[in-house]
Amino acid sequence: MKNKSLVPVFTESIPADLEPGTLYISMRYETSVHLCACGCHTKVVTPFGRHDWTFTFDGTVSLRPSIGNGQQACRSHYNIRNDRIEWLPTISKRATQLASDRDRAAHTQPPTPRSLKPWWRRIWDRVQRAFGRPREGTPGCSKH
Ligand SMILES: [Zn+2]
Numbered sequence: 118m119k120n121k122s123l124v125p126v127f128t129e130s131i132p133a134d135l136e137p138g139t140l141y142i143s144m145r146y147e148t149s150v151h152l153c154a155c156g157c158h159t160k161v162v163t164p165f166g167r168h169d170w171t172f173t174f175d176g177t178v179s180l181r182p183s184i185g186n187g188q189q190a191c192r193s194h195y196n197i198r199n200d201r202i203e204w205l206p207t208i209s210k211r212a213t214q215l216a217s218d219r220d221r222a223a224h225t226q227p228p229t230p231r232s233l234k235p236w237w238r239r240i241w242d243r244v245q246r247a248f249g250r251p252r253e254g255t256p257g258c259s260k261h
Pocket of ligand 1: 154156189192
């Protein structure tokens with residue numbers, strides 16, 4: 118059965134046994150994993166990164182771009198927005214090919230320097246920002 122929503126679960130590492138309808142998010146490994154929302158039980162891994170997925174959390178979880186399981190038999194294609202699954206038309210073989218070509222092109226570009234801060238420091242920084250506490254040397258928060 119098709120899922121209409123996913124329950125986000127923040128976890129340090131991704132468990133071996135995944136529950137359907139759950140989106141496991143590991144900031145430590147900068148990735149999220151869920152079972153394909155169509156109910157086919159395919160494990161869908163969505164790493165976070167400039168050339169991968171953008172993860173947004175505002176109390177609900179959104180992932181961009183859409184999840185396209187064009188390599189799987191189900192060919193399901195959906196957006197995860199605010200914990201909800203927005204179903205899109207199934208992916209054609211051609212579109213899968215184009216997407217994987219694009220992926221390859223993106224991944225052959227020189228890697229961007231990553232933050233050298235440890236993961237907990239990045240989360241801490243985000244928490245600080247989330248609470249709008251002006252950081253040292255920063256003239257307040259411009260977003261009100
Ligand atoms: Zn599926």
